[in-house]
Amino acid sequence: MTLMKEIEDRRAYRGLAPDPLPEDQVQRLLSAAHLAPSCFNKQSWRFVAVTGDALAGLRETLPEGNKWATRAPLIVVAVQKPSLDCRLDEGRDYAPFDLGLAVMSLVLQATHEGLVAHPIAGYSPGKVRKVLGIPEDYVVQTLVIVGQRGPDDLLTDWQKERETGPRQREPLEKVAFRNRWPDPTSG
Numbered sequence: 001m002t003l004m005k006e007i008e009d010r011r012a013y014r015g016l017a018p019d020p021l022p023e024d025q026v027q028r029l030l031s032a033a034h035l036a037p038s039c040f041n042k043q044s045w046r047f048v049a050v051t052g053d054a055l056a057g058l059r060e061t062l063p064e065g066n067k068w069a070t071r072a073p074l075i076v077v078a079v080q081k082p083s084l085d086c087r088l089d090e091g092r093d094y095a096p097f098d099l100g101l102a103v104m105s106l107v108l109q110a111t112h113e114g115l116v117a118h119p120i121a122g123y124s125p126g127k128v129r130k131v132l133g134i135p136e137d138y139v140v141q142t143l144v145i146v147g148q149r150g151p152d153d154l155l156t157d158w159q160k161e162r163e164t165g166p167r168q169r170e171p172l173e174k175v176a177f178r179n180r181w182p183d184p185t186s187g
């Protein structure tokens, strides 16, 4: 048994169905995030799972390019507070890193359950903060847009191509090395 199926199946899909998700499923996704590792177990992440009528205000924080996300039945707002986490030398602030680990756990569990879970950076963080009452000292890091796959009528042509076209990645050897950093003079 491997997790590669979920890792390969996950795509930044944008066509969503508005059907509400069962409460136990929402709780399971939050539990997946909750069980992620964090530096010194500081758990500097916080999540606001927004569903139902509460989504109306959040939709107003999305730009035209993320109109597709207005149909989602669940948006998990993921925030972190740097001062709650490890802050080590050479710029090693672990709060965003730990939040990323937790969000990926949620995303993979959602994928396993046949859902789309798509983190976005395109929203107004100030408006999200205001709508949800998030304190100033927390960074509104990402909105995870969650739902069943659905019609693509809210997508631009570029977005439609993106979710059906081939995966776009740098070559593995350009980003992953073995045993030591590559010699910059070779290749």
Ligand SMILES: Cc1cc2nc3c(=O)[nH]c(=O)nc-3n(C[C@H](O)[C@H](O)[C@H](O)COP(=O)(O)O)c2cc1C
Binding pocket: 010, 011, 012, 013, 014, 065, 066, 119, 120, 121, 122, 123, 142, 167, 168
């Ligand atoms: C932190 C983050 C922010 C993103 N922001 C947006 C966004 O605002 N709108 C959007 O449509 N996709 C957004 N994406 C999706 C990426 O564009 C997508 O993951 C990337 O192109 C790779 O495609 P894939 O996830 O299908 O492999 C974001 C992804 C991440 C991880």
